Amino acid sequence: MSVTTISARSYAQHQPGWFARLLDNKLFLIVVCLTPAIGLLTVFLTYPLGLGVWLAFTDTTIGQRGIFVGFENFQYLLKDPLWWGAVFYSIFYTAVATFGKFALGFWLALLLNNHIPLKSLIRAIVLLPWIVPTVLSALAFWWIYDPQFSIISYLLVDVLGWRSTNIDFLGTPWPARFSLIAANIWRGIPFVAISLLAGLQTISPSLYEAAMLDGATAWQRFRYITFPMMMPILAIVMTFSIIFTFTDFQLVYAITRGGPVNSTHLLATLAFQRGIAGGELGEGAAIAVSMVPFLVFATLFSYFGLARRKWQQGEAND
Amino acid sequence: MSNDITRRDALALGVSAAALAVTGAKAQTSPIKAADVPAPKFAIEKGATLRMLRPVRFVQADEDVFRANAAKFTKDTGVEVKVDFVGWEDINQQTAVTSNSGAGPDMIIGFSDAPHIYVDKLVELTDVADYIGKRYGGWLPLAQTYGKRSKSNAWIGLPFGATAGPLIYRKSVLKSVGFDKVPEDHAGIVDLCQKLHKAGKPAGFALGNAKGDGNGFANWALWSHNAALLDEEGNITINSKETIAALNWIKQLYPTFIAGTPSWNDVSNNRAYSSQEISLTANGVSLYFSLKNDPATKAIAEDSEHQLLPKGLAKVSPMAGLTLNAMLFKHSQYPNAAKAFLTYMLEKDQYEPWLNANSGYWSQPLAAYADAAVWSSDPKVTIFKDTMKSTYYDGYKGPISTATGAVSADYVLIQMCAAVATGAQTPEAAAAEAEQRAKRYFRRQGR
Numbered sequence: 085m086s087v088t089t090i091s092a093r094s095y096a097q098h099q100p101g102w103f104a105r106l107l108d109n110k111l112f113l114i115v116v117c118l119t120p121a122i123g124l125l126t127v128f129l130t131y132p133l134g135l136g137v138w139l140a141f142t143d144t145t146i147g148q149r150g151i152f153v154g155f156e157n158f159q160y161l162l163k164d165p166l167w168w169g170a171v172f173y174s175i176f177y178t179a180v181a182t183f184g185k186f187a188l189g190f191w192l193a194l195l196l197n198n199h200i201p202l203k204s205l206i207r208a209i210v211l212l213p214w215i216v217p218t219v220l221s222a223l224a225f226w227w228i229y230d231p232q233f234s235i236i237s238y239l240l241v242d243v244l245g246w247r248s249t250n251i252d253f254l255g256t257p258w259p260a261r262f263s264l265i266a267a268n269i270w271r272g273i274p275f276v277a278i279s280l281l282a283g284l285q286t287i288s289p290s291l292y293e294a295a296m297l298d299g300a301t302a303w304q305r306f307r308y309i310t311f312p313m314m315m316p317i318l319a320i321v322m323t324f325s326i327i328f329t330f331t332d333f334q335l336v337y338a339i340t341r342g343g344p345v346n347s348t349h350l351l352a353t354l355a356f357q358r359g360i361a362g363g364e365l366g367e368g369a370a371i372a373v374s375m376v377p378f379l380v381f382a383t384l385f386s387y388f389g390l391a392r393r394k395w396q397q398g399e400a401n402d
Numbered sequence: 403m404s405n406d407i408t409r410r411d412a413l414a415l416g417v418s419a420a421a422l423a424v425t426g427a428k429a430q431t432s433p434i435k436a437a438d439v440p441a442p443k444f445a446i447e448k449g450a451t452l453r454m455l456r457p458v459r460f461v462q463a464d465e466d467v468f469r470a471n472a473a474k475f476t477k478d479t480g481v482e483v484k485v486d487f488v489g490w491e492d493i494n495q496q497t498a499v500t501s502n503s504g505a506g507p508d509m510i511i512g513f514s515d516a517p518h519i520y521v522d523k524l525v526e527l528t529d530v531a532d533y534i535g536k537r538y539g540g541w542l543p544l545a546q547t548y549g550k551r552s553k554s555n556a557w558i559g560l561p562f563g564a565t566a567g568p569l570i571y572r573k574s575v576l577k578s579v580g581f582d583k584v585p586e587d588h589a590g591i592v593d594l595c596q597k598l599h600k601a602g603k604p605a606g607f608a609l610g611n612a613k614g615d616g617n618g619f620a621n622w623a624l625w626s627h628n629a630a631l632l633d634e635e636g637n638i639t640i641n642s643k644e645t646i647a648a649l650n651w652i653k654q655l656y657p658t659f660i661a662g663t664p665s666w667n668d669v670s671n672n673r674a675y676s677s678q679e680i681s682l683t684a685n686g687v688s689l690y691f692s693l694k695n696d697p698a699t700k701a702i703a704e705d706s707e708h709q710l711l712p713k714g715l716a717k718v719s720p721m722a723g724l725t726l727n728a729m730l731f732k733h734s735q736y737p738n739a740a741k742a743f744l745t746y747m748l749e750k751d752q753y754e755p756w757l758n759a760n761s762g763y764w765s766q767p768l769a770a771y772a773d774a775a776v777w778s779s780d781p782k783v784t785i786f787k788d789t790m791k792s793t794y795y796d797g798y799k800g801p802i803s804t805a806t807g808a809v810s811a812d813y814v815l816i817q818m819c820a821a822v823a824t825g826a827q828t829p830e831a832a833a834a835e836a837e838q839r840a841k842r843y844f845r846r847q848g849r
Contacts, residue, residue: 143846145804145808145846146494146495146498147498147501147502147519147520147804148804148846160842165835229665230662230670230673231660231661231662231663231665231666231670232660232662232670232673232674232677232679233673233677249661250661250662252661252662252665253665254662254664254665255661255662255663255664255665255824256664256824257826260665340610340611340665341610341611341667342611343610343611343664343665343820344609344610344664344665344820344824345664345817345820345821345824345826346817347826357812358812360495361811361812362808362811362812362843363804363807363808363811364808364843
C-alpha cells in the first residue's frame with residue numbers, strides 16, 4: 085500500500101497525462117461507471133414502462149396511431165365485467181397459490197434440512213420444476229388436464245375403474261381455476277423451498293440445543309425459534325413470489341387462454357388478449373397499468389408487514 | 403436437379419410455356435379454360451427487385467411450386483423476387499409494421515381482411531383484377547368481398563385462395579343411428595346429435611378460445627339463424643331475436659356434445675376425432691389428410707365424409723373461408739413489376755400447378771380453376787372446391803374493418819355462445835354483453 089502511495093506522489097511531480105488525471109476525478113468515474121447501467125435501464129426498462137403508461141391513456145390500436153383520451157380506458161375497464169373477473173381471479177390465484185407454495189415449500193425445506201442420504205442430489209432434483217421452461221411444463225399440464233386424453237382420467241376410469249367418465253378439468257370455471265392454481269403451485273414450490281432452505285441453514289444449532297435443554301417440544305422449537313428466525317427471509321421470498329404469481333402469464337395462456345368463457349383470465353393474460361390479439365393496444369396497456377396498484381400494495385404489505393419486529397417476536401417484545 | 407435443367411433448356415428453346423408445369427405434371431392437357439383477353443402492359447421499372455411475405459405452407463409442395471413460379475418470373479423478366487414465408491400468427495403484426503413504417507416488403511399475402519385495414523397504404527389493383535377476372539371466368543363471391551373495397555369496384559387485394567371448415571363425420575356411425583348425412587335443419591341436427599350422444603359417439607364443436615374452429619362454429623350457429631354481427635351499413639345487430647334463437651339452439655345442442663368442449667382450442671377436435679372419441683365435428687381439410695396419410699388412422703379417413711355446414715334458415719351454406727389476400731404497398735419502388743408479378747402468379751401456367759400442389763388445402767378464387775385436376779383427385783376433397791363461392795365472410799354482413807377482425811380475435815362471439823351453452827348466462831344477457839364488447843371495438847369506425 086505504502087509503495088503505491090509513494091510512487092503516486094513521485095508521478096505527481098512528473099505531471100501525469102490528462103487521461104490519468106481524468107481517471108483520478110471521482111465525478112468522472114461515477115459518470116463513466118454508471119452510464120452503461122443507467123443507459124440499459126432507460127432503454128429497456130424506463131422507456132417501455134413509460135411508453136406503456138402513456139399508451140394506457142391513448143386509444144392506440146395495432147396499425148393506427150391513437151390520440152390522448154385521458155382516463156377513458158380506465159373508465160371503461162371499471163364498467164367491464166371481464167376486467168373485474170380478471171381482478172378477482174388474479175387476487176384469488178395469487179392468494180391461494182402463494183399459500184399453497186409456502187405451506188408445501190416450507191414443509192419441503194424442513195424435510196430437506198434434515199440429514200438424509202444423497203442430500204445434494206435430492207436438492208438438485210427438487211429444483212427441476214422451476215428450471216424447466218414454463219411453457220414446457222404448461223404444455224405437460226395441458227395434456228394432464230385434457231378433457232379427452234388426461235392421464236389422471238385414464239388412471240381413474242380405465243385402470244382403476246373408480247369413475248365412469250373423464251374428469252372435465254378445464255371445461256367449467258371452478259375446476260379450471262383450481263387446476264391452474266395446482267399447476268402454479270407445482271411450479272413455484274422449488275423456488276420457495278430452496279430459498280427457505282438457505283434461510284434454515286443460517287439458524288444456529290445452539291439455539292435448538294438451548295431450547296432442548298429447557299425441554300421444548302418439536303412444535304415449540306418450530307414455533308418459537310425456526311419461525312421467527314425465518315421471518316425476514318420469508319418476507320423477501322413472499323414478496324418475490326407474490327409478484328411472480330400475480331403477473332403470471334405463460335401457464336394460463338398456454339393451458340386455457342383465459343377460458344372457459346373468460347373465467348381464468350389473469351390481468352396479464354387479459355392485457356395480452358385485448359392489446360395484441362384484439363389489437364387495442366391502449367386498452368391492453370391500461371389493463372397492464374391497472375396491475376401496478378395491486379402489486380405495490382402486495383409488496384408493501386409483505387415487505388413491511390412481515391418484516392416488522394413485532395410480528396416476528398410478539399407484541400410484548402418491543 | 404437434372405430435370406430442372408432440362409426444363410430451363412426447353413424454355414430457352416422457346417417451347418410453349420404451358421409445357422413447363424413446374425410440378426412436371428402433364429400440363430399440356432390443362433383443363434383450365436382461359437378467355438382471350440388482352441393482357442395489361444405493365445412497364446416494368448429498370449433494375450426492379452421485389453420482396454414478398456406470405457404465410458407458411460400447409461404442404462411442402464406449396465412452397466416448392468410457389469418458389470419455382472417466382473424463379474420462372476425472374477427468368478422471364480429479369481426481376482429478382484425474394485419470397486419469405488412467415489408463421490401464421492406473425493403475419494398480421496408484420497403487416498402492421500410494414501404498413502406503418504412504410505418500409506419492408508413490396509407485397510404481402512395476408513389474411514382475409516388485411517387489405518381493408520391498411521387500405522390507405524395500398525396500391526389499387528383493379529387493372530390486374532379486371533384482366534384476371536375476365537380471363538378466368540370471373541372472381542368468386544368470397545374473393546370479391548375480400549378483394550374489393552366495400553361498396554365499390556376498386557380492388558385493394560388479390561385473393562389467392564381460401565380454406566374453410568365444413569362438417570366432417572363418420573359415415574358408419576351416422577348410419578348406425580339412422581342418418582345418411584347431417585340434416586340441413588336445426589331440429590334435425592339436434593335430433594342427430596342426441597342420437598349420437600346416446601350411441602356413445604357424440605358430436606363435438608369447439609366452444610373454447612379457438613380462433614378458427616370456435617369462430618367457425620359460432621358464425622355457423624348465428625348465420626344459419628339469419629343472425630349477424632352487423633347489418634349492411636355496419637351497425638351492430640348482434641343483440642337480436644335471431645341471435646337469441648341461435649343461442650337457444652346451442653343451449654339445446656350443447657348437452658349432446660362430448661365433455662370439455664368449452665376448453666377446446668383449434669387442435670382439440672382433431673385429436674378427439676382422430677382417436678374416435680367423436681363422430682361429428684367441423685374442421686378444415688387438414689384433419690382428413692392427417693388421417694389419410696397415417697396408416698394407423700387410414701380406416702377412419704375412409705369412413706369419413708365432408709359436408710358443407712347445414713344451411714338452417716340461410717339460403718346457402720353459411721361458411722366463411724380464411725382467404726389468402728395479396729396486397730401491394732404504396733411504398734414499393736417498383737409497383738409495375740409487382741403488378742406484373744401478381745398477374746403472372748395468377749395465370750394458369752403458374753396458378754394451376756400451385757393449386758394442384760396444395761392438394762385441396764387452398765381453393766381457387768376464380769371460377770375457371772374449378773376444373774383443376776386437384777378437385778377430381780379425391781372425391782372427399784371435392785367439396786372444398788366451392789369454398790370461395792360463399793357469400794358469408796368474417797364480419798358478415800357489414801363492411802370489413804379492423805374491428806371485425808378484432809371481434810373474432812377476441813373471441814367475442816364464441817364466448818357469447820359458450821356462456822349460454824354452459825349455463826353461465828342467459829341468451830339475452832350473453833347477447834347484450836357481446837353487443838357491448840362489439841360496440842367497444844367499433845367505436846372508432848365513424849372517425
